[in-house]
Amino acid sequence: MAATATGTNQVVPVGVGGGPRPKNGNGFHGNGGGRGGDDLSFRFSPARYRIGVWMAIGSILMLFVALTSAYIVRSASANDWHPIVMPKVLWLSTTLIIISSITIERARRSLKRNNQAAYGRWLVSTVALGIGFVASQLVAWRQLVRQGVYMAANPYNSFFYLFTAAHGVHLLGGLCALTYLLVRTRKARNTIDGELRRVGAADAVTLYWHFMDVLWIGLFSLLLFWK
Template sequence: MAQRVLEQMKSLEATRTAGGNGPRAPAGNGGGSGWSREEAAPAATVRVGLWFLLTAVTMLFIAFTVAYAARRTAPDWAPIALPPILWVNTGLLGASSATLEWARRRGRRGDAAGVRGGLTVTTLFGAAFLVGQIAAWRELAAAGVFMATSPHSAFFHLLTAVHGLHLLGGLGALGYALRRTAAPAPAGPVLGGEDLTSAVLGSVAIYWHFLTVLWLYVFFIIWS
């Protein structure tokens, strides 16, 4: 699902690039966005796609929660000892959310360099989180705990895998946002308006914060 939204963003970018007749002038006299107002419609499409994605992911994890709660009451439920590295991973994801929020706020001030730096650090933290999740799986495997070992281990692998796949899509979206902010733009607060670049940056930030909160929820239910 995250990949579909990312592909939609790239399609909109291709349409904008192909449909223009040379560089576009900034809207207004330096106080508005550095991108054309013609991008307002694609920007709205990005936001609609984002909320559709968040709704779908929320419904998916609600279904997982219902199944988890029902299965947990079975007599064969046997909790597994979870790897302590999950706490480190949680800290990494929380830090990535903080750096992305910092980047988004720098964008409101027209600080393109600050945005690129924040996006880069966020991407590194996000990648480190996924590496840590793989390390947690390997630690469980070394202890003889696999997906088929018990219902609890099955849900652990399922929930962390699905969350990890969505976060992998988020890393792709971060890369796309980084590419857009690295593109040449007219002088002025090019990231401060309601243009396509701002919509992409804002949407990626919302999606990433959502995944951070979702992980805290998943971490809570599998640990409790």
């Protein structure tokens, strides 16, 4: 075992045996501790984003399952249940959100292939389709209001506005996430950690957007056929 002498002639063991061990360039004891070294324990894992999105999806799903249960029970136990004629523009909404689910998947796959230009274009297309979906929902509301279909008129109307509004709010959250991805396309990612975060974020937002698509199809089918 090697030893060194201090200014007071005290022998201090180096390395094994409890003496002070030299620090590496990152300020950690050992070989390559911290980011950028040989130790990969600090490297970002895309699973973090996926776990967060699955938790969000779970909570949103619980909300809509509760609303759907209330909708079904209420429809069978009241004489004041008067379904409305669905505005045809909602079919456009459905078409737009289905196409947007395809475009965001194309964006995700383009990023996996490191095709940055295609990734940006598909993201822009998805954002435009999402905005179109929200706009078509507002048009449907306006048409119903002009027909005298108000939220407090009967329970079915209340559920219709509640379902579409709740879904719309959560979809706006998805649009914000898409905008965030779009802004990040202008920033270069020259590190492995940065690229992992970028891909992980794209995967998570894509998963959330697919969920919004499936959720809308379910809600629209419920309102359309369960009367």
